[in-house]
Amino acid sequence: MGDRAMFDRIAGRVLIPVGIVVTGFLVVCFILLYSAIKNVVIKDSIGHANNLAGIVLKSTRYAMLKSDRELNSAIIQNISQQKGVEHVRIFSKTGIVAFSSNRAELNRQVDKKAEGCILCHAKKEPITTLGNMQKARTFKNNAGEEVLAITTPIYNEPECADAACHVHPASQKVLGTLDVGLSQDATLTSLSSIRGQMVLFSLLTLILTTAGVIALLKMIVLVPMQKLQEYTERSESNSHLAHPSNLPYELDKIAQSYYFLKNKLDEVEPDGAKTTASLHEEQ
Amino acid sequence: MEQAANNEAGTADQTASEVRAILRQGLLDEIQALRRFSNRGLWALSLFIGVSTLAWRQFPFLPRPQQLAAAMGPPPSTQIISMVLILYTFSAIILSLCRMMGNMLHRSSFCHVGYLSVFYLFYFLADGLADNYWAVFGAGFTILSMESYRIWTYCNENIHKKNEQLAYLERNGRLPLDDSFSEG
Numbered sequence: 001m002g003d004r005a006m007f008d009r010i011a012g013r014v015l016i017p018v019g020i021v022v023t024g025f026l027v028v029c030f031i032l033l034y035s036a037i038k039n040v041v042i043k044d045s046i047g048h049a050n051n052l053a054g055i056v057l058k059s060t061r062y063a064m065l066k067s068d069r070e071l072n073s074a075i076i077q078n079i080s081q082q083k084g085v086e087h088v089r090i091f092s093k094t095g096i097v098a099f100s101s102n103r104a105e106l107n108r109q110v111d112k113k114a115e116g117c118i119l120c121h122a123k124k125e126p127i128t129t130l131g132n133m134q135k136a137r138t139f140k141n142n143a144g145e146e147v148l149a150i151t152t153p154i155y156n157e158p159e160c161a162d163a164a165c166h167v168h169p170a171s172q173k174v175l176g177t178l179d180v181g182l183s184q185d186a187t188l189t190s191l192s193s194i195r196g197q198m199v200l201f202s203l204l205t206l207i208l209t210t211a212g213v214i215a216l217l218k219m220i221v222l223v224p225m226q227k228l229q230e231y232t233e234r235s236e237s238n239s240h241l242a243h244p245s246n247l248p249y250e251l252d253k254i255a256q257s258y259y260f261l262k263n264k265l266d267e268v269e270p271d272g273a274k275t276t277a278s279l280h281e282e283q
Numbered sequence: 284m285e286q287a288a289n290n291e292a293g294t295a296d297q298t299a300s301e302v303r304a305i306l307r308q309g310l311l312d313e314i315q316a317l318r319r320f321s322n323r324g325l326w327a328l329s330l331f332i333g334v335s336t337l338a339w340r341q342f343p344f345l346p347r348p349q350q351l352a353a354a355m356g357p358p359p360s361t362q363i364i365s366m367v368l369i370l371y372t373f374s375a376i377i378l379s380l381c382r383m384m385g386n387m388l389h390r391s392s393f394c395h396v397g398y399l400s401v402f403y404l405f406y407f408l409a410d411g412l413a414d415n416y417w418a419v420f421g422a423g424f425t426i427l428s429m430e431s432y433r434i435w436t437y438c439n440e441n442i443h444k445k446n447e448q449l450a451y452l453e454r455n456g457r458l459p460l461d462d463s464f465s466e467g
Contacts, residue, residue: 021376021429039362039414
């Protein structure tokens with residue numbers, strides 16, 4: 001009975017659709033906006049990771065041309081000590097870890113079906129070129145942290161093929177692969193901060209909209225309706241009633257009609273008030 | 284002569300009571316139909332939750348998005364799908380509010396389930412379902428809740444009106460002349 005009364009009241013009838021519409025639309029926009037922001041931030045991270053992979057390749061190029069393993073290892077160790085760098089590895093053409101920031105991984109064979117390798121090695125003839133987004137993959141490391149890794153092929157160049165130290169045939173397009181892993185902690189913290197601010201903003205908007213609707217509804221409709229109701233109830237017991245004041249236009253029209261009818265009734269039937277009261281008692 | 288008049292009066296009474304019974308049955312049938320129709324929004328919402336469960340499981344009966352993209356061509360980007368989803372949600376809410384204002388009977392709930400399923404499918408094809416699942420779910424839940432509320436209030440008002448007409452018929456033996464009748 002209480003629920004039914006709530007749905008029957010003007011406030012209930014207005015607030016339920018407004019609540020559903022505003023909440024639902026805000027939630028949908030919030031999720032889509034957050035998803036769009038997340039995509040932009042992740043694309044940005046992948047762009048930065050690709051740049052870093054390019055820097056590593058340029059830094060190690062001279063050492064590779066000279067086949068200086070010690071210098072190569074030192075460069076990779078130094079880069080991996082940079083904050084946010086999770087790992088740096090260089091694989092040979094056959095998938096053996098030639099250089100790594102983690103010495104325990106050295107000379108290990110990598111499964112070509114593993115995530116990050118399968119993308120190029122899915123078919124018999126491996127793919128040699130990849131777009132920036134295709135080079136990226138995300139995974140969780142042993143500590144449970146999110147890592148963004150970039151796998152970049154190391155292409156053969158005329159200097160490599162002609163080098164005196166370790167000749168690669170000119171027909172070999174890819175000499176090996178560089179794998180750089182970056183911690184996503186900073187990115188996830190930024191995203192979490194954006195999410196928190198958006199939730200707060202959405203909640204404030206929701207509260208303001210609902211409060212605004214309630215306030216306007218009360219001021220424009222509910223209070224004048226209450227006045228009109230009190231006026232009609234007062235008129236049942238009082239035969240000489242003054243015209244109601246301070247009512248909005250539509251309600252004022254109703255009150256005027258009621259006032260006019262009541263006066264006419266009182267003229268025709270002086271004990272009209274009694275009649276009205278008796279009608280209520282009969283009901 | 285008097286007997287003939289009595290017979291005529293008896294026949295007229297009988298016809299009147301038959302007409303009353305037909306009208307009564309008609310009103311009762313309409314009330315029954317409105318009661319059935321008032322649950323339509325909830326049925327649509329249940330169907331949508333079923334589709335959403337399949338979407339949550341990444342449509343296990345469908346091939347992988349990459350295979351589908353290879354067969355059908357590249358899907359639209361997630362940004363375009365999201366923009367269309369916002370436009371659709373906005374239009375559907377405005378339409379529902381207009382129907383609510385106009386007190387219109389419109390059986391549109393189930394087609395919304397179809398549109399929303401297509402959004403799930405497009406996000407699935409664009410490999411963006413995980414990120415945008417709750418957006419489609421929120422949009423669907425909002426639109427179908429609005430439609431349920433609209434249908435439910437429409438049916439309740441009309442059931443109330445039909446009940447008043449039924450009471451009037453029982454008292455006076457005929458239906459009121461128009462909708463603006465008062466009791467008694």
